[in-house]
Amino acid sequence: MKLLALEARQNGTYYHSRYRQVEEFGGDLHVLNGIGEPDYWAPGRYRIAGSQHIDDLVAAARSWHEEERFDGILTFSESAVVAVAAVAEALGLPGIGLEAARTSRNKLLMRRAHAAGGAPHPDFRFVPDLAAALRAGEDLGYPVILKPTLGAASNYVFRIDSADDMARRFPQAEAGLAGMTWSAMEVRGVDLGPHGLLVESFLNGREMQIEAAVWDGEVFLGSVVDRITVEGGTFDDDVHRAPTSLGTDEVEQVRLAVAAGIRAQGIRRGVVHAEVRFHDGRPHLLEIAARPGGGDLDSFARVTAGHCPIRALMAAARGERPALRPFTPTGVHIAGMVLLCAAGRIEEIELPETAGEPGKEFFVKITARPGDLIRRPPEGNNILGFLGCADSSFEEAMRRATEFADNVRVRVGR
Numbered sequence: 487m488k489l490l491a492l493e494a495r496q497n498g499t500y501y502h503s504r505y506r507q508v509e510e511f512g513g514d515l516h517v518l519n520g521i522g523e524p525d526y527w528a529p530g531r532y533r534i535a536g537s538q539h540i541d542d543l544v545a546a547a548r549s550w551h552e553e554e555r556f557d558g559i560l561t562f563s564e565s566a567v568v569a570v571a572a573v574a575e576a577l578g579l580p581g582i583g584l585e586a587a588r589t590s591r592n593k594l595l596m597r598r599a600h601a602a603g604g605a606p607h608p609d610f611r612f613v614p615d616l617a618a619a620l621r622a623g624e625d626l627g628y629p630v631i632l633k634p635t636l637g638a639a640s641n642y643v644f645r646i647d648s649a650d651d652m653a654r655r656f657p658q659a660e661a662g663l664a665g666m667t668w669s670a671m672e673v674r675g676v677d678l679g680p681h682g683l684l685v686e687s688f689l690n691g692r693e694m695q696i697e698a699a700v701w702d703g704e705v706f707l708g709s710v711v712d713r714i715t716v717e718g719g720t721f722d723d724d725v726h727r728a729p730t731s732l733g734t735d736e737v738e739q740v741r742l743a744v745a746a747g748i749r750a751q752g753i754r755r756g757v758v759h760a761e762v763r764f765h766d767g768r769p770h771l772l773e774i775a776a777r778p779g780g781g782d783l784d785s786f787a788r789v790t791a792g793h794c795p796i797r798a799l800m801a802a803a804r805g806e807r808p809a810l811r812p813f814t815p816t817g818v819h820i821a822g823m824v825l826l827c828a829a830g831r832i833e834e835i836e837l838p839e840t841a842g843e844p845g846k847e848f849f850v851k852i853t854a855r856p857g858d859l860i861r862r863p864p865e866g867n868n869i870l871g872f873l874g875c876a877d878s879s880f881e882e883a884m885r886r887a888t889e890f891a892d893n894v895r896v897r898v899g900r
Contacts, residue, residue: 487804488514490547490559494538494569495671496522500853504562504784507796516554518547520569520673540675543569544576551577558803564638567591567776569673580805582776584676586752590776592679594635596751597686603750606743606770609687612680616656622685623652629688632659636681638668639780641867645688658864659683667866691764693772695726697779697787697795698744699757699808705745707813708793710737711786711822713761724824726783727880728790729815736769737813743769751776757799757808759783781872782822785849789876790818820848821883822874825891827854829862830898835870838893847890849874860898870896 491505496519505527508515517527520538535546547559559579561570567587574581582590589595600607608631611622623630623646632655633643642662644655660683663669672678693713699706710730732740744760751774759779761772778784778795787793791814798808832854852871854860860868873890877883 487512487557487800488516488554489800489803490550490556491515491517492519492543492547492559492561492570492573493522493563493566493671494520494543494673495565496526497563497565497667497671498853498855498858501562503851504796507784508800511794511797511800513800516550516556518543518550538672538674540569540572540673543673544573547573548577558800558805560799560803562777562780562799563671564591564775564777564780565668565671566673568676568678572673572676580755580803582753582756587776588677588679589751590753590758590774592635593633593637593684593773594682595679596773597684599750599752600747600771603746605746605750606768607747608689608765608770608772611685613656613683613685616653619652619656619683619685620649623649626685626687631684631686631688632656633684633686634659634663634666634669634682635684636669636672636678637666639867639869641666641668642864643867644864646685655864656683662864662866667868689763689765689770689772691767692731693761693763694730694732694740694769695779695783696740696744696760696762697757697783697793698748698760699798699802699810700745700748700753701755701802701807701810703749703754704810705741705748706810707737707741707744708795708798708810709783709787709791710740710813711783711790724826725884726786726822727884728786728820729817740769741813743771744774747771747774755805756802757795759795781824782849782851782874785874786820786822789848789874790816790820792816818876819878819880819883820874820876821880821887822849822872823887823891825852825870825873825894826862827860827870827894827896828898829860829865830900832856832858832860832896833899834895834897836895838890847873847886848876850890870894
């Protein structure tokens with residue numbers, strides 16, 4: 487199968503490992519970047535459009551499609567969901583449609599869709615200025631969440647506990663909108679919906695990270711992973727565990743909530759990553775992204791539930807029903823974490839000598855490179871990479887993961 491991967495602006499080497507998996511699973515992958523580095527992918531299977539504008543991306547993709555006859559187009563990037571939907575429509579390839587993509591990308595449009603469709607969600611307000619944010623805080627009741635409508639990876643997402651906290655955090659989040667990496671990587675020339683800040687009511691219970699798929703309205707949960715991070719005022723999404731602590735009835739409640747959100751967002755066929763949090767005993771939707779989850783969540787899904795989000799995406803991209811089944815945990819215990827480092831420009835990264843040895847870590851991915859600038863809250867939320875360990879219990883897997891992470895050495899400059 488011949489597939490085209492697309493980013494309006496290349497996100498470093500972040501998706502290289504995913505692209506390699508597509509090829510390992512039988513895909514003949516070509517990569518088109520609007521703005522990108524030379525020699526990013528294999529010779530003859532990589533092109534740069536030279537622009538992030540949708541007209542230029544469509545023109546470059548159409549010209550290449552006429553030569554190669556792609557079976558489908560896909561992306562792993564939150565910032566390319568809209569671009570891929572627009573290009574798929576222009577080329578007559580399978581896709582979720584531009585309106586569903588826009589609704590799935592913009593958090594305000596997503597919340598409005600959830601409200602209209604009866605999907606469980608937090609209360610929300612779009613806040614154009616600090617005065618509106620303060621009114622929203624009083625209306626919804628502290629704590630609340632402040633977040634960008636076009637954000638990703640928890641950049642400029644803050645828990646706000648008081649009016650004073652809002653007065654401190656709102657200017658930081660507002661200033662971050664203009665230079666946020668995920669916004670800078672978006673396609674140009676397409677209406678992405680309102681670009682600003684939301685205030686949402688706080689959901690107080692357990693959180694789950696979910697890989698799922700929908701086909702002609704039928705929704706399947708591929709994997710369910712517990713997020714167990716001890717939270718402060720920012721969200722690093724840094725520790726996960728599986729198997730999930732949810733019981734069978736709770737898993738079904740989650741599936742119904744995710745299905746309601748998928749319908750509300752207008753996705754009939756495709757692969758999604760859903761984040762769900764329980765509130766007063768009921769699952770509520772944090773978000774549903776129209777792509778597989780990032781980091782090591784694809785590995786978690788394969789190891790703990792026998793589900794492969796990459797294969798599912800490849801099938802959906804070419805208009806074929808993925809191999810879907812009800813959520814079936816394997817019983818394997820894993821601990822996963824995001825690898826973090828201090829803010830600054832990376833000069834050197836040194837991994838433990840055990841990295842890559844059989845039986846040590848089932849997943850290690852370093853996404854940052856020497857020369858990259860790392861921003862940490864409140865200026866941003868860049869990370870070093872991802873780590874997952876499997877063992878006979880979560881406690882033992884977590885011990886090994888922590889030991890590995892403690893021995894990662896990163897030198898940063900200013």
